[in-house]
Amino acid sequence: MRIYGLSQSRSSEMKKENLPQKICIYCQRPFSWRKKWERDWAQVRYCSKACGSAARTRGVSR
Ligand SMILES: [Zn+2]
Numbered sequence: 001m002r003i004y005g006l007s008q009s010r011s012s013e014m015k016k017e018n019l020p021q022k023i024c025i026y027c028q029r030p031f032s033w034r035k036k037w038e039r040d041w042a043q044v045r046y047c048s049k050a051c052g053s054a055a056r057t058r059g060v061s062r
Contacts, residue, residue, distance in 0.1 A: 026051040 019033040024047035031047035046052040 024048075024051050026055040 020041070021030050021032050022044060023030050025045045027047060029047055033041060037044050046055060
């Protein structure tokens with residue numbers, strides 16, 4: 001396993017406590033950044049798929 005391009009020295013700056021947070025627009029709970037959202041964090045509005053689908057079902061879009 002070789003990991004190139006990942007700066008180990010910076011990993012100390014990205015502690016879990018320092019992850020960006022958002023408020024889920026459906027359940028109003030804060031949730032933290034996750035690896036799976038690294039590409040579209042700007043578009044993430046729900047803490048989970050459940051909230052996303054529930055919001056759509058109930059018409060809470062945008
Ligand atoms: Zn939620």
